[in-house]
Amino acid sequence: MRYTLYLHVLVCCVSVAHAFCPSQCTCVFHGRTDGTGSRSVLCNDPDMSDIPVNVPVDTVKLRVEKTAVRRIPTEAFYYLVDLRYLWITYNSISSVDTGSFYNLKVLHELRLDGNLISMFPWESLKEMPSLRTLDLHNNRLTTVPPEAVPYLVNITYLDLSSNKLSTLPSDLMDIWPPFSKAPLSNSSQKIVLGLQDNPWLCDCKISKLIEMSKIANSLVVLMDLFLTCTAPENLSGVLFQRAELENCVKPSVMTSATKITSPLGSNVLLRCDATGLPTPALSWVRPDGAAVDNTVEESPGEGVRWSIMSLTGILNKDAGNYSCKAKNVAGDAEATIFLSVAGTLSTTLPPFRTGSGTGPTSQGTTFTPAAVDVLNPLSVTLTALPLSTTNRPKVTTIAQKGSLKPAKIKQGGSGKRLAADEKSNKDPSNAVIDLQIAEEGLDSAVLLWTVDGLPGDTLLTVVYSPYGEEDTKQTLETSAASGKELLQGLLPGTRYSVCLVVKSITSAKQPCVDFYTLDSVDNTGLNQLFMIVSGIVCALILPLIALLIYKILALYCKSQQTPIDEAELEKESYVKFETISMKHRTLNSHPTELWARRPTHDSERMLLCSRSSIDSQMTYKSDSSRSEYLC
Known part of the structure; x- marks a missing residue:
C-alpha cells in the first residue's frame, strides 16, 4: 500500500510538470539522489514562429533550434532567473531587441549561431554579468563597434567566424593578453576566439590581431590559426602570420625632460613629442590620474605630433609624475615627467617689518620672517600672493636688494647678536x-x-x-x-x-x-685628415700641371716656326729603286748571264710611298720595257 501511494505521488508530480511545458517543446527534469535537480527545455518544432512564453520558471537550459522564429522580443526570458544556458541556434532570427536578455543575471552561455543576425545589441550584454560564452557563428555581422568592447571584457569564448567582418576595433585586442595591461585573475585561463571565414581587410586597424596570430603559446587561442587576408589586393590570400603591413608603426614618445624642478607659484610648461603611423593622438594625465584639458597640440607632418601642457601657479600638491600618452590603432606608448616644487608656503602671520622699512605684504599670506633660519641667512621662503587682475600668480622672496640681513635675536635682554651670526653673515651680492x-x-x-x-x-x-x-x-x-x-x-x-x-x-x-653642442656626426678628425690629404695631393698635382702647361707652350711655339722645304719633303717622300731586266739574247752571249742591271731615270725611280705593299704589282710588257714597282 505504501509503494502504491509513492507511485501515485510521482505520477501526479510528473503530470503537473508536463502541464507547464509548452506544447511545441519537450521538458526534461534531471533529478539527483539528494532530491535536487535541473530542468532543460528543447523546442525544435519547425512550425514554431515565436519564442515560447510559458517555459517553466526553474529551467536551467533552454534550446530553441531549427524553428521558424524570426525575432527575439524584449524581456523574452525575464522570468527565467535560473537560466544558465540559452541556445537559439539555426533559426531564422534577424532581429534581436536591446532588452531581449533582460534579467538573465546567471546566464553563462549564449549561442545564437546559424541565424540571420546582421546587427547585434552589444549593450544588452550588460544584463548578463555572468556570461562567459558568446557564439555568433554563421550570421551576417558586418562590424563590431568600439562601444561593444567594454561588454566583452569577461568573455572567454567568442565565436565570430563565418560572418562578413572585414575589421575589428583596435581596442578589442587591448582587453586580452598580451595587450591587456591588467593581469588576469587566473593566469591559466585560456581565451578562445573564432575569427575564420571572414573577408578581412589587412590594414593597420587589425595589426594587433595579426601580431597576436604570430605569437606562440599565447593565452589567446585561435580556433583557426590560418587566418587569411582578403584585401588589399597585394595581400589577398596571404596568411596573417606572413602579412607585412605598410604605413603601420607603433607610436613612440619623447619628452623634453624627465625631471623638472620649479619654484612654488611659478608657471610650468611640459612638452612631449610622438611619432607613429597613423599619426598618434596625445593625452596628458596628472599624478592623481585625472586627465588634463589645458593643452596645445600640433601635427607638423604625417606621423608626427607634439603637445604642450601648462600649469599655472603650481603648488606642492601639483608635484608628481605627469604622463604623456600616445595612441594609434597600431598600439600605444607613454612617457613621464617628474615635477618637483621648490619652496614652502607660509600661513597667515602678522605683518612683518624689517629695520629697512619693509611693509606688510598683500592680503591672505605673508612672508615668513628671516629669523626662522638664523644659521643660514641665505635660505629663502617663498609665498604665493593673491592673483592680479591678469589672473597670473606672482612669486617673490624675502631677499631684498643689497645685503640680506637676518632678524635680530635677543639674548638675556641685551639685544646683542650671536657671534656665530656675525661670522656667517656674508654678503652674497658681492x-x-x-x-x-x-x-x-x-x-x-x-x-x-x-x-x-x-x-x-x-x-x-x-x-x-x-x-x-x-x-x-x-x-x-x-x-x-x-x-x-x-x-x-x-x-x-x-x-x-x-x-x-x-x-x-x-x-x-x-x-x-x-x-x-656637437653635430650628430663629429667631423673634427675627418676634417683634419681631409686637409692633410688635400695638401699632399696638391703638392703632387701642381708640378704635373706646370709640366703639362710647359709642353703645350713648347708645341705651340714649334708650330709657329718656318715650314720645311718642299724639296726636302719631296725627297723624303720617295724611294729610289734599281731596275733589273733580262739581257737581250745574242749569239756570243754567255748562257749564264741572263740578267743585267741598267740605270734608270730619276723619274722612274721616284715612286710614291703612299701606296701600300699589298697593292704593289709588276707588269711585264717586253724585253725592252721596264718593270714598274708600286709601293
Missing part, C-alpha cells in the same frame, strides 16, 4: 662667479664654475635652454661647492644658453654663457 663650459658633446655638456664670496652650501640653480627659446627652460639644483654640473638631454648641433642663479639673490645680474 659674490664673484666664474662660469665656463669645459666640454661639449652631442647631447651633453659639462658646466664648471668657481665661486668667491658664498658659503659652500649655498643653493644654486642651473637654468639652460636653447638660445632664444625661453619657454623651454630646464633647471638643475646644485650647490656652490660642487663647482661642476653635467647638462644632459641636449639636442645635437644646437646653440644653448646656460645661467647660474643664486637662489638667495633675485636682483643681482646672474652669470650666463652660450655654447654649441
Whole structure:
C-alpha cells in the first residue's frame, strides 16, 4: 500500500510538470539522489514562429533550434532567473531587441549561431554579468563597434567566424593578453576566439590581431590559426602570420625632460613629442590620474605630433609624475615627467617689518620672517600672493636688494647678536662667479664654475635652454661647492644658453654663457685628415700641371716656326729603286748571264710611298720595257 501511494505521488508530480511545458517543446527534469535537480527545455518544432512564453520558471537550459522564429522580443526570458544556458541556434532570427536578455543575471552561455543576425545589441550584454560564452557563428555581422568592447571584457569564448567582418576595433585586442595591461585573475585561463571565414581587410586597424596570430603559446587561442587576408589586393590570400603591413608603426614618445624642478607659484610648461603611423593622438594625465584639458597640440607632418601642457601657479600638491600618452590603432606608448616644487608656503602671520622699512605684504599670506633660519641667512621662503587682475600668480622672496640681513635675536635682554651670526653673515651680492663650459658633446655638456664670496652650501640653480627659446627652460639644483654640473638631454648641433642663479639673490645680474653642442656626426678628425690629404695631393698635382702647361707652350711655339722645304719633303717622300731586266739574247752571249742591271731615270725611280705593299704589282710588257714597282 505504501509503494502504491509513492507511485501515485510521482505520477501526479510528473503530470503537473508536463502541464507547464509548452506544447511545441519537450521538458526534461534531471533529478539527483539528494532530491535536487535541473530542468532543460528543447523546442525544435519547425512550425514554431515565436519564442515560447510559458517555459517553466526553474529551467536551467533552454534550446530553441531549427524553428521558424524570426525575432527575439524584449524581456523574452525575464522570468527565467535560473537560466544558465540559452541556445537559439539555426533559426531564422534577424532581429534581436536591446532588452531581449533582460534579467538573465546567471546566464553563462549564449549561442545564437546559424541565424540571420546582421546587427547585434552589444549593450544588452550588460544584463548578463555572468556570461562567459558568446557564439555568433554563421550570421551576417558586418562590424563590431568600439562601444561593444567594454561588454566583452569577461568573455572567454567568442565565436565570430563565418560572418562578413572585414575589421575589428583596435581596442578589442587591448582587453586580452598580451595587450591587456591588467593581469588576469587566473593566469591559466585560456581565451578562445573564432575569427575564420571572414573577408578581412589587412590594414593597420587589425595589426594587433595579426601580431597576436604570430605569437606562440599565447593565452589567446585561435580556433583557426590560418587566418587569411582578403584585401588589399597585394595581400589577398596571404596568411596573417606572413602579412607585412605598410604605413603601420607603433607610436613612440619623447619628452623634453624627465625631471623638472620649479619654484612654488611659478608657471610650468611640459612638452612631449610622438611619432607613429597613423599619426598618434596625445593625452596628458596628472599624478592623481585625472586627465588634463589645458593643452596645445600640433601635427607638423604625417606621423608626427607634439603637445604642450601648462600649469599655472603650481603648488606642492601639483608635484608628481605627469604622463604623456600616445595612441594609434597600431598600439600605444607613454612617457613621464617628474615635477618637483621648490619652496614652502607660509600661513597667515602678522605683518612683518624689517629695520629697512619693509611693509606688510598683500592680503591672505605673508612672508615668513628671516629669523626662522638664523644659521643660514641665505635660505629663502617663498609665498604665493593673491592673483592680479591678469589672473597670473606672482612669486617673490624675502631677499631684498643689497645685503640680506637676518632678524635680530635677543639674548638675556641685551639685544646683542650671536657671534656665530656675525661670522656667517656674508654678503652674497658681492659674490664673484666664474662660469665656463669645459666640454661639449652631442647631447651633453659639462658646466664648471668657481665661486668667491658664498658659503659652500649655498643653493644654486642651473637654468639652460636653447638660445632664444625661453619657454623651454630646464633647471638643475646644485650647490656652490660642487663647482661642476653635467647638462644632459641636449639636442645635437644646437646653440644653448646656460645661467647660474643664486637662489638667495633675485636682483643681482646672474652669470650666463652660450655654447654649441656637437653635430650628430663629429667631423673634427675627418676634417683634419681631409686637409692633410688635400695638401699632399696638391703638392703632387701642381708640378704635373706646370709640366703639362710647359709642353703645350713648347708645341705651340714649334708650330709657329718656318715650314720645311718642299724639296726636302719631296725627297723624303720617295724611294729610289734599281731596275733589273733580262739581257737581250745574242749569239756570243754567255748562257749564264741572263740578267743585267741598267740605270734608270730619276723619274722612274721616284715612286710614291703612299701606296701600300699589298697593292704593289709588276707588269711585264717586253724585253725592252721596264718593270714598274708600286709601293
